[in-house]
Amino acid sequence: MDSSLVNLSEMLNQTIAGQNKDDPVPSNEIITAPICMVKTRQQKDQNIWTPWEGGHSETELCKMQENDPDLGPLLKWKKSGQRPTKSDIQQNSAATRHYWHIWDSIVLINGLLYKNFSRRDGVEDHTQFLVPFLLKKEILENMHNSILSGHLGKKKTKAKLSQRYFWYEMREDIDIWISQCDICSANKHSHKSARAPLGTMPVGAPLDRLATDFLGPLPTTPRGNKFILTVTDYFTKWVEVFPVKDQTAVVCAQLILNEVICRFGSPLAIHSDQGRAYESQIFQELCQILEIRKTRTSPRNPKCNGQTERFNRSILSMIKSYLRGEQTNWDMNLGCLAGAYRASPNESTCLTPNILMLGREVRLPYDLLHKGHPLDPNEAETSWGNHALKIKERMQRAHCVARKHLEVTCKRRKDFYDNKTNLHVYKVSDKVWYRNEIKREGICPKLQPLFIGPCLVTQKINDLNYEIQIDAHTKKESCQS
Incomplete structure (x- = not known):
């Protein structure tokens, strides 16, 4: 070659x-x-191929082994045929002492030092050339960097080198060589991706922070809808879903203003990804006028908006359960599905979004089984003033319970996530x-x-x-x- x-x-x-x-x-x-x-x-040439076998004679290789500080004493001992005692090698290097321990597997062939290698499975036995220090870099370049070596990974490079060569701490040198290879670093995926400690965005009351996102594109419905705009409250887990035709800033701002803010009030903060609708001047002006703090996720990291992403997965699963093979009618039942979600206890708060946002549970169709009997029998005889006080007390108790559950859930998730930080x-x-x-x-x-x-x-x-x-x-x- x-x-x-x-x-x-x-x-x-x-x-x-x-x-x-x-x-x-x-x-x-x-x-x-x-x-x-x-x-x-830094590599001057990505396609290096200068095999030392064709560039060095046996005499030159023998000279290199003789002059090598680690192999020189070993070559001298092997030529004399006498193995020194353990006390005689104490002043030698760690590499020389390692070769002394594997004395029986080292042989002389044409005046050169080789090591007999036997696979554990007994498939193949061969000899490995003991490489002097001056040849290590040249061999590593040929066995990893050359066009016939392919810049393969550590495991394959080690296997390929062990078929032909051996030196003390060869595997460690291969690890260092490949980890410092700029070509491999630029073109291969990293096996150890960075994982920072989990950050938290604590909330303690309704509308402290809203999260919003667009879900889609989905099949265009007969009504022209192609996307779903989702809005989620961080504290109560209250959700709103709106089928929309596009993801324009005007549509987004109008729906959040008219259908969310005008009903429930202005939030302290709105969190979203870096979509064009949310980064538009219209949406920024809306937040500025209403004194809403606008935050956003980092690029290509949807986990920063995890609450909305999790709800998107839930609403998609619910939609698929009622399609019955008609994918173009996915927007027909969005309101009912959102109502079902709001009436279900949330895993983090252990309470329903209805009780946390409205102060009561809504009457659902299956409550008709108790027709004529209100959910709270004493509520029918309560005056308007007492009713307002009861609602306020109920919401205060519910919010206190929700805060405790959210704190416990947040700590548990952070502890679990941070175990694998890198x-x-x-x-x-x-x-x-x-x-x-x-x-x-x-x-x-x-x-x-x-x-x-x-x-x-x-x-x-x-x-x-x-x-x-x-x-x-x-x-x-x-x-x-």
């Missing part, structure tokens, strides 16, 4: 391409994306990889590098958010760990 194979491969690639041009310069428009730590090794805190001047989520016309996303970098951390906003600079010619970007 020699470098002519690479030359042939390059000639074929140039013939197929018809020309040899540099890749287009990437755009400076960067989308906020996660980052990860990098320890990189957050790396970066420092200014650290080099990191930046997830490449830029979509350019004519570039296939599946074939572009997964990460851009190494990038420089220029500012630490907090343990989760940083400001980085891709290179000296691009502007600084905010990103999330």
Whole structure:
């Protein structure tokens, strides 16, 4: 095997391409994306193939082993045929002492040191060349970086190297080499994604915070509806669903103003994703006029709006249960399904959204079984003033119970989630990889590098958010760990 194979491969690639041009310069428009730590090794040539077998004679290899501080003493002992005592090797390196412990498996072949290797399953026995220090980098480049090695992972590279070579702490050196390979870091998925501690957004009363989201697109109904606008109250778990034809800012603002705020009052905060409707000037002005604090999720992280996402899953499941094969009529029963959800106790509060928002349970069709008997027999004889006081006391007790249950549930979920946290805190001047989520016309996303970098951390906003600079010619970007 020699470098002519690479030359042939390059000639074929140039013939197929018809020309040899540099890749287009990437755009400076960067989308906020996660980052990860990098320890990189700059490579001048991605397709390296200079096999040492063809570049070094046996005499040169023998000379390298003789001059190696770890293999030199071993070669001398093997040539003399006498194994030194344990006390005689105490002054030698850890590598030499390791070779001394496997003395019986080391043999001399044509004046070179080899190690006999036997698989545990007995399938294959072979010899491994004992690699001197000067050849380690060259061998690692050939067995991992070359075009015939394919930049494979640690497991496959270790298996491939162990078929031919051996040196002290070889597996650790392979781990370090591959972890610092900039080509692998830019093009392979990370097996250990960052997982920050779970953040909480505590609430203590109705309308402290509303969450909203668009669900869809769904099959267009005869009434022209294609999406569902959902609104959820963080404290009471009260939900509202509206079938809509599109996701425009006007539709979103009108429904939330007329159907939610005008009925229940203005919330202190509204939480949403970064959809165009919620980031529009109309919606921002609505929040500004009503003094509503507008918050949003981080990019491509729907878990930040988990309450709405969970309700979206529930309402979809309920819709599918009553479609009966007619998918274009999904908007016919939305009001009934939302009412059923509001009349059911929530897992977090252990109370229904009705009792927490209205101060009473609504009368449902199956309550007709008790026709003529009100839910509260004493309520019929109560005056208007006493009724208002009772409603107020009932809601205060319900809210107190809900707050206790929410606190317990929040702590339990956080403790469970934080057991698997894996957050790396970066420092200014650290080099990191930046997830490449830029979509350019004519570039296939599946074939572009997964990460851009190494990038420089220029500012630490907090343990989760940083400001980085891709290179000296691009502007600084905010990103999330």
